[in-house]
Amino acid sequence: MFRRTLFALAAGLSLAAPALAEEAAHDTRPIRWLVGLPAGSGPDLLTRLLTDRMAPLLGRAIVVENRPGAAGNLAAQALARAAPDGATLGTLLAATVSINRHLYPELGFDPARDFTPISHFASFPGVLVVHPSLPVETLDDFAAWVRAQPQPPLCATSGAGVVPHLAMAWLMREIGGRCEFIHYRGSPDAQRDLIAGRVPVMLDGLPTSLPGITSGRTRGVAVTSLQPSALAPELPAIASRLPGFEALSWIAVGAPAGLPEPLAARIEAAVAQAMADPALLARFRALGVEPVASGRVTLAARITAEDARWGALIREVGITVEP
Structure with missing residues (x-):
């Protein structure tokens, strides 16, 4: 009886993800896009340039919502707690997902568990x-x-x-x-x-x-x-002079964990298509940043690698921040 119940539950879950993705594909609600810095900041401006081009590609309006405070952690918490239905996306910063968990004990989210990385879109x-x-x-x-x-x-x-x-x-x-x-x-x-x-x-x-x-x-x-x-x-x-020394500030697109594969692929493709626009590339470079459309695999690997590197440095050097 237990095994039949377990198999039934697994089958129900396997059917739920495609159904959720299909429903989201026809969703016309505006997408809420969370940014952990104030309006007018560099990442906010770059986000708005990107979302202006992504909205028609996704067939949905995108509303940028600024939630500054706590070193970007407030917006990240809200993104982590949102439903993985494509209705909430967010701007991920390098520090938020690769540094903050080593500095803030009450982070409120786990960067490795609570997000679906989608793609870089800027780096400097x-x-x-x-x-x-x-x-x-x-x-x-x-x-x-x-x-x-x-x-x-x-x-x-x-x-x-x-x-x-x-x-x-x-x-x-x-x-x-x-x-x-x-x-x-x-x-x-x-x-x-x-x-x-x-x-x-x-x-x-x-x-x-x-x-x-x-x-x-x-x-x-x-x-x-x-x-x-x-x-x-x-x-x-x-x-x-110091081989291997690399420290980049980057900006990326993320979603809540559990985002169905078809939705993640669709959003990733929209980022790549938007970032292929010569006018957008020119705007990014005029603002002093390098446009990047890396995709999910590259972004996930960088988050993991930088989390390990920065965590080791913080422990070794003894870096702390005031809460």
């Missing part, structure tokens, strides 16, 4: 920048300067626990240096203090750093991609 490296008064032109210069300081120099970040913060901690470990982190609430304030000389060093996203670098108000040293970035090809990669 960080860049090591210094005030122009520093005797630093190259990464070797920077390493020598840091080690020569009697006290750890101040180092600005755009926030505790974000990719650039961890990338700088990683870099310091590799060069045998130390710095005193000053965490700002976003890049603009940090960049202003760097330009004013109140902090001498910063590792920040390349898009927000480029205006200062191109104007000469700050000096770019090296980028955190494996190769020089097309956004600033004159800057060498840190990996040219």
Whole structure:
């Protein structure tokens, strides 16, 4: 009797997924798209550019809902708890799914269990920048300067626990240096203090750093991609001196766990088709980011790999953030 009941339950579940996918394929309700940062932020703007092109491809309106707060965890919690019916999607950030669980004990979701990764859609490296008064032109210069300081120099970040913060901690470990982190609430304030000389060093996203670098108000040293970035090809990669050093900030599409395969494939295809639009690619590059349409397999693999890498660094270096 128990085995017959178990087989009946399994058969019912196997029939439920295709039925749910078929129902969702004909759903005309607007799609709710969650973003864990304020309206007008970089990821929000990029999301809206993408969703404007995805909506007609999916045949449904897409309404972007901003839920900022708790380092992106509020929006991620809401996405994890939504029904896996294609009516709720979200913007996943690298820190949210690969870093936060190592820093916030009350996360409220499990990145490995509670999401269906769909596809990257944007990526950009960080860049090591210094005030122009520093005797630093190259990464070797920077390493020598840091080690020569009697006290750890101040180092600005755009926030505790974000990719650039961890990338700088990683870099310091590799060069045998130390710095005193000053965490700002976003890049603009940090960049202003760097330009004013109140902090001498910063590792920040390349898009927000480029205006200062191109104007000469700050000096770019090296980028955190494996190769020089097309956004600033004159800057060498840190990996040219420290092989394997890669720290990218990326933005992706995600859905709740359990999304039926046909729905996941349909959304993935819509992302790829939208990201093939030359006008959209031009807009992304004008904003200083690299457009990417990686697909589910690549995104899932990156989340797993970066979760392991950042988790090990956080434990080794002892990085913590205030709740």
